[in-house]
Amino acid sequence: MQTHQFDAVIVGAGGAGLMAALYASEGGANVAVVSKLYPTRSHTGAALGGIGAALGNLEEDKPLWHMYDTVKGGDYLADQDAVKVLAEEAVDSVIELERMGLPFDRTDDGRISQRRFGGHTSNFGEKAVRRACHSADRTGHMILQTLYQQCIKNKVRFFDEYQVVDVIMNQGAVVGTVAIQLGTGEFHLFHAKATMFATGGWGRVWQVTSNAHSLTGDGPAVLFRRGIPMQDMEFYQFHPTGLYGLGLLLTEGIRGEGGILLNRSGERFMERYAPSIKDLASRDVVSRSIYLEIRDGKGIGGQNYVHLDIRPETVNRYLAEAGESCRIDSAYIAKNLAETLDTCRTYLGVDPLTEPMPVAPTAHYAMGGIPTNVDAEVVIDENWTVLPGLYAAGECACVSCHGANRLGTNSLVDLVVFGRRGGKVIANYVKQADFIPLPANPAEQVQAEFNRIRASRGSRRPGELRKEMQHEMMDKIGVFREEDHMRKGIDSVTSLRDRYMNDLHIDDQGSIFNTDMMEAWELGCLLDIAHMTAESAINRKESRGAHSREDFKKRDDTNWMVHTLVSSESGEPYPHGIHPLKINSSKKVNRSLEEGDKRFAPKERVY
Amino acid sequence: MEVTFRVRRYQPDSGNRKPYWQEFVLQDVEPTHRVLEMLHRVKWEQDGTLSFRRSCSSGICGSDAMRINGRNALACKLLIRDVGTKIQVEPILGLPVIKDLIVDMEPFFEHYRQVMPYFVNNDPPPADGRERLQSQEDKDLITDTTNCILCAACTTSCPSFWANGQYVGPAAIVQAHRFIFDTRDHAAKTRIDTLAEPNGVWRCRTIYNCTPACPRGISVTRAIGEVKLAIRNGSPEGIIDPATIPTHE
Numbered sequence A: 001m002q003t004h005q006f007d008a009v010i011v012g013a014g015g016a017g018l019m020a021a022l023y024a025s026e027g028g029a030n031v032a033v034v035s036k037l038y039p040t041r042s043h044t045g046a047a048l049g050g051i052g053a054a055l056g057n058l059e060e061d062k063p064l065w066h067m068y069d070t071v072k073g074g075d076y077l078a079d080q081d082a083v084k085v086l087a088e089e090a091v092d093s094v095i096e097l098e099r100m101g102l103p104f105d106r107t108d109d110g111r112i113s114q115r116r117f118g119g120h121t122s123n124f125g126e127k128a129v130r131r132a133c134h135s136a137d138r139t140g141h142m143i144l145q146t147l148y149q150q151c152i153k154n155k156v157r158f159f160d161e162y163q164v165v166d167v168i169m170n171q172g173a174v175v176g177t178v179a180i181q182l183g184t185g186e187f188h189l190f191h192a193k194a195t196m197f198a199t200g201g202w203g204r205v206w207q208v209t210s211n212a213h214s215l216t217g218d219g220p221a222v223l224f225r226r227g228i229p230m231q232d233m234e235f236y237q238f239h240p241t242g243l244y245g246l247g248l249l250l251t252e253g254i255r256g257e258g259g260i261l262l263n264r265s266g267e268r269f270m271e272r273y274a275p276s277i278k279d280l281a282s283r284d285v286v287s288r289s290i291y292l293e294i295r296d297g298k299g300i301g302g303q304n305y306v307h308l309d310i311r312p313e314t315v316n317r318y319l320a321e322a323g324e325s326c327r328i329d330s331a332y333i334a335k336n337l338a339e340t341l342d343t344c345r346t347y348l349g350v351d352p353l354t355e356p357m358p359v360a361p362t363a364h365y366a367m368g369g370i371p372t373n374v375d376a377e378v379v380i381d382e383n384w385t386v387l388p389g390l391y392a393a394g395e396c397a398c399v400s401c402h403g404a405n406r407l408g409t410n411s412l413v414d415l416v417v418f419g420r421r422g423g424k425v426i427a428n429y430v431k432q433a434d435f436i437p438l439p440a441n442p443a444e445q446v447q448a449e450f451n452r453i454r455a456s457r458g459s460r461r462p463g464e465l466r467k468e469m470q471h472e473m474m475d476k477i478g479v480f481r482e483e484d485h486m487r488k489g490i491d492s493v494t495s496l497r498d499r500y501m502n503d504l505h506i507d508d509q510g511s512i513f514n515t516d517m518m519e520a521w522e523l524g525c526l527l528d529i530a531h532m533t534a535e536s537a538i539n540r541k542e543s544r545g546a547h548s549r550e551d552f553k554k555r556d557d558t559n560w561m562v563h564t565l566v567s568s569e570s571g572e573p574y575p576h577g578i579h580p581l582k583i584n585s586s587k588k589v590n591r592s593l594e595e596g597d598k599r600f601a602p603k604e605r606v607y
Numbered sequence B: 001m002e003v004t005f006r007v008r009r010y011q012p013d014s015g016n017r018k019p020y021w022q023e024f025v026l027q028d029v030e031p032t033h034r035v036l037e038m039l040h041r042v043k044w045e046q047d048g049t050l051s052f053r054r055s056c057s058s059g060i061c062g063s064d065a066m067r068i069n070g071r072n073a074l075a076c077k078l079l080i081r082d083v084g085t086k087i088q089v090e091p092i093l094g095l096p097v098i099k100d101l102i103v104d105m106e107p108f109f110e111h112y113r114q115v116m117p118y119f120v121n122n123d124p125p126p127a128d129g130r131e132r133l134q135s136q137e138d139k140d141l142i143t144d145t146t147n148c149i150l151c152a153a154c155t156t157s158c159p160s161f162w163a164n165g166q167y168v169g170p171a172a173i174v175q176a177h178r179f180i181f182d183t184r185d186h187a188a189k190t191r192i193d194t195l196a197e198p199n200g201v202w203r204c205r206t207i208y209n210c211t212p213a214c215p216r217g218i219s220v221t222r223a224i225g226e227v228k229l230a231i232r233n234g235s236p237e238g239i240i241d242p243a244t245i246p247t248h249e
């Protein structure tokens, strides 16, 4: 088995991982990036609408307003120290991206152009503000490309198509990771002073999702199996406008440009749910509103979807009604929403310039994940105890700047702000830290698990088990939740796990690109994540942000201004049989902004 | 409806070192189903050894370029109604096959790295601490080529590349174009010199396979043409009339 040694190893090459790699290497660290996909295949490339920063290029804007929107959008569960860092450093980070060559769209005076996006307002909720910096509707693609290009320029070392499958600990610290080289099936050890996880989300837990096939929660699952708790796993965002039936995302930027949601009678129903900013209310609110319309039989033709309308005549009618002077035309839409038009035409044969688009909520974004502080250091308990040598950033991390519901454009901000901070902190850390030796046979346990998977000769293919899990999670731990129903969900996940451990079937016995075996291993991660999500969701007896309970409809600030920490009770990474989880609800939300400014105190969310 | 897939297989660690064809039949297929999802059905329901790369399933990550009915495409961007009920799938040509539809992408990325695919500008940043200014018209000079997702569909459809794997290929030239024509970048000269070498742009014989192969609708041949002109002129300046650049098709 080969062993590689680097000051810092970054697991994942999306926006967060590449940003951290760039800044750690600029700070003098010897860095390797280990990624199961070629870096440019990472899902950051799919991000569409924009990256939020209070540049104020088109109208007045301030980081303070961005903080307010983020705290309110997160239904007051966000840690306010993290929100402050997010909003303040967003401005600098976006300007740095421009200096790295990112081709932003421009205003008439040559500055970075900005557009409106859900939940982003000026002056503490007064009106929608232009804050999302964009490169047409392929902002994530441009961020990913630009960061990868800069990493090449800085000669960052890449291990492409290496999948990390375990973390190695010794002397109370993280000392490295175990990875499989996909092309050969060989195991490799990565020995490092600092290891960062930036492995992205886990939308593949659910049946309908905007997420890539590769988003299977590997990072959080691997750490969870080694005893590290996961935070706020009950908060998973369903994006309101997934393409009906497919789940592919239609960006919020469509509504930012004036698009309108309509029910079967052509009513702009968001006027009822969010009278002041209507279609641009935060995502949890819009997703629930769509479901309520559908439940009331007001879906299009009584079916499970509504319409999203960006036809110029519709948009202009509502603009006129609102007393706004600007108007849009087809050419403008074709230019600014090119990806959207392409998606609809390719996959549905619908031309959004002449027909409304059928949409329904789609599983989209994990607010929870690996708990960290604002320096991307992983913390393992309610006292913010740091686990030396371990870092996390991006969607897999929970810093928590999004609280119970993330605002659009704030994920890309999260990646660049906390990826950058993590990279800088790592560069300093590795200067003063020594290598802690690897323990004896660090890959033994995970190799045994892979041998088990590969040798499985039962009756269930991984694809079949996965499909069943996705269906159960969509049905029982989706947008609306209720205790009895969720218990049934846990029972299903438990029995699926049992079949996974005892009745799995693998066809591929080879070593070269054994995707059959890797998919099965990823399914194990998804099952762990599903289990954590369900237990955390049952535990939280209130409704807040994306977590909406039919049996506890109100937010409860007296008892629940706390984060959930869920961990494994058995201490066994690959348990057979019953797998009890431990929940800790004593980690208090950081409310530092509120102390100086009462406008940040929890109040009812109206949009 | 029923569809038949005829797939070019290569399973080097099964003991069989020779490529072969294998057919799979799927029932209950709809015309709007994606080819990628149907390959998944084969893998998930019939034969777990079938191997291919994929991730986003929405045409943005560039993982799943393959030769489908003889033409390069992303499997996730083709629907069954685009390809019919008899579908032949092979790996893209010109790169070594590793297993089934998976090819070795290293030579492709090596060519990419040759053209300095990164922004260079060592001027001090603006004194006000803000962004550099650029007009939207200038930005639009590169809007088309910044669209590239490095899927290799263009390069592996090019007979010049098949004939000579040292040719940098259309994708690398598209990437170079994105920087050469970026009005903020300062390394155009170096890139132009690299592409003037024997394995640079002049291996392009304007066969035009690349443009229809591109799943992003990039005017690949046009970008190559503009780079050729820039080499002739020794500079990208004055090559283009911005009004004639298509933004997206």
Ligand SMILES: Cc1cc2nc3c(=O)[nH]c(=O)nc-3n(C[C@H](O)[C@H](O)[C@H](O)COP(=O)(O)OP(=O)(O)OC[C@H]3O[C@@H](n4cnc5c(N)ncnc54)[C@H](O)[C@@H]3O)c2cc1C
Pocket (backbone or CB within 6 Å): A011, A012, A013, A014, A015, A016, A017, A034, A035, A036, A037, A038, A039, A042, A043, A044, A045, A046, A047, A048, A049, A050, A051, A139, A140, A162, A163, A164, A165, A198, A199, A200, A201, A210, A211, A212, A218, A219, A249, A251, A364, A365, A393, A394, A395, A396, A408, A409, A410, A411, A412, A413, A415
């Ligand atoms: C369709 C869509 C549109 C979006 N639009 C927006 C938007 O407009 N604005 C916004 O702010 N946010 C948006 N988001 C959210 C945002 O794109 C993601 O949250 C963000 O890109 C995640 O970045 P990341 O760096 O954390 O992870 P990713 O970009 O997902 O990268 C994960 C990386 O980890 C690697 N990896 C995973 N597991 C392993 C393993 N076991 N071993 C080794 N490597 C591994 C992968 O190879 C990959 O490189 C959107 C999301 C989607 C799905």
Ligand code: SF4
Pocket (backbone or CB within 6 Å): B147, B148, B149, B150, B151, B152, B153, B154, B155, B170, B171, B174, B213, B214, B215, B216, B217, B218, B220
């Ligand atoms: S130019 Fe088009 S076909 Fe070629 S690599 Fe880029 S996206 Fe793929």
Ligand code: FES
Pocket (backbone or CB within 6 Å): B054, B055, B056, B057, B058, B059, B060, B061, B062, B063, B064, B074, B075, B076, B077
């Ligand atoms: S799977 Fe990403 S482009 Fe096809």
